[in-house]
Amino acid sequence: MVSLYFHIPFCTKKCPYCHFFVMRKNPVHEQTLMDGLFLEWCWRLPMLQGKTITSLYFGGGTPSQLTPSHLASLLDLIKETHALDCEITLELNPDDATPELLKTYLQMGINRLSIGVQSFDNAQLKTLGRLHTSQTAQNAIHLAHKVGFKNISIDLMYDLPHQTLATWQHTLNVTKTLPITHLSLYNLTFEEPSAFHRKQKSLQPHLPSEEMSLKMHTMAIDQIPLERYEISAFGTPSIHNTGYWTARPFLGFGPSAFSYWEGKRFRNILNLPKYTQALQSEKSPVDFTEELAPKAKERELLAIHLRLLEGAPLPPMDRDIEKLIEKQWLKIEDDRLKLTEQGLLFYDSVASEIISG
Numbered sequence: 358m359v360s361l362y363f364h365i366p367f368c369t370k371k372c373p374y375c376h377f378f379v380m381r382k383n384p385v386h387e388q389t390l391m392d393g394l395f396l397e398w399c400w401r402l403p404m405l406q407g408k409t410i411t412s413l414y415f416g417g418g419t420p421s422q423l424t425p426s427h428l429a430s431l432l433d434l435i436k437e438t439h440a441l442d443c444e445i446t447l448e449l450n451p452d453d454a455t456p457e458l459l460k461t462y463l464q465m466g467i468n469r470l471s472i473g474v475q476s477f478d479n480a481q482l483k484t485l486g487r488l489h490t491s492q493t494a495q496n497a498i499h500l501a502h503k504v505g506f507k508n509i510s511i512d513l514m515y516d517l518p519h520q521t522l523a524t525w526q527h528t529l530n531v532t533k534t535l536p537i538t539h540l541s542l543y544n545l546t547f548e549e550p551s552a553f554h555r556k557q558k559s560l561q562p563h564l565p566s567e568e569m570s571l572k573m574h575t576m577a578i579d580q581i582p583l584e585r586y587e588i589s590a591f592g593t594p595s596i597h598n599t600g601y602w603t604a605r606p607f608l609g610f611g612p613s614a615f616s617y618w619e620g621k622r623f624r625n626i627l628n629l630p631k632y633t634q635a636l637q638s639e640k641s642p643v644d645f646t647e648e649l650a651p652k653a654k655e656r657e658l659l660a661i662h663l664r665l666l667e668g669a670p671l672p673p674m675d676r677d678i679e680k681l682i683e684k685q686w687l688k689i690e691d692d693r694l695k696l697t698e699q700g701l702l703f704y705d706s707v708a709s710e711i712i713s714g
Contacts, residue, residue: 360597362610374545379417404618421453446510470501522576587666603662
């Protein structure tokens, strides 16, 4: 079983917290992307010979900015050689949601939407550089449900500049009223090359204190009306994302897309024209490859697998793991290694100790 990811890099504007490769869409850029994706699919097709596709994910960027006929042509291309009886997710910008577009997605076979909400507080949305309002996001979710989507995910962010417990509570209150089946929860991080990373020093005084950030996290854990199955995910498990945490092989298509295949990680060129030009010249679009030594790979996979609340298959015991058990950050339960409640809070430290062990 394998997963596929298609990176659609188009955005109306780049949000200040975003560190992904994105760009403005125009007809030339869109055609260049489609040319590259078709060529890359043909180039990688032998790798997928005899493989079953278990999930397909259109991410970005803003995949809902891709012309629907182009999206349909990508799906048709895949269906020429593979059955697509699987989870098919598309990331949707709330502003793009119309009855016609959502019905078109359903007819194409898209069966899961991931809607980039981030907050239901209008001032907070402005801080995040989002163009939609709280009401627009709510309308998009209700509309998606009304036209027939049964699997709807949203993203929420906390630990934001000028955020208070009251504004966070408002976002949680709105969330409880929505017909969603999945929620991803993120705290703000300052990643290069985002605008927020460049402004981190000036933003620092306006961020919630460590104590308030922990309180926001606890409020979310206690109030989100979906079962938590991973450190930052609640509800019906995403088949695609679960693959990342369990080392399922996946191929990424498009500029900047990552892949994990036969124990190697590799990334495509972070430039749309150069990505497509490489493929047109019958050259590899990959500009970065990494293969860890067996022991390092084993440790990294264990650390990632522990993100799931069900834990990881019990590994051979060593002193590093024993220390984490003694610290009460890890526990053995049902022949699996799991994070404790404390371990969930300090996952980054747990992962660091396992990987560096």
